[in-house]
Amino acid sequence: MTLKPHVICDVPSDVPSMKKAIGPKLAKQYSANPKVPKYDFVLKFPDGVVTGRAVSHALGKIPAPRGPTLLAGQHFTVEAMGLAKAEGCEVIAIHEFFWTDAAYADRWSDRPLKG
DSSP, X not given: OOOOOEEEEEXXXXXXXXXXXXXXXXXXXXXXXXXXXXXXXXXXXXXXXXXXXXXXXHHHTSOSSOOOEEEEESEEOHHHHHHXXXXXXXXXXXXXXXXXXXXXXXXXXXXXXXX
């Protein structure tokens, strides 16, 4: 299942603005980056596991070149985190999630997990 993010533009990087943009639960994980006065884009994913495909699709919809970008969500797969870092995005996640996209897909299919 692909999670489509809510895209918020031009968000100041202070904690109160971020809390308003991403909500109090995700804002608890946020710490301001002193090198970024504002984020051009904040992508807030709905609760669930964000896969690499979801991140790739969401970032593909944002016009290039893009400035500072923050991705916020409950869980990100290993591929999603890697892609976000490769694209120069900062990531806020509520929990560390060490599954790969394939392991997550297997979890929700009819097949048993590969051991």
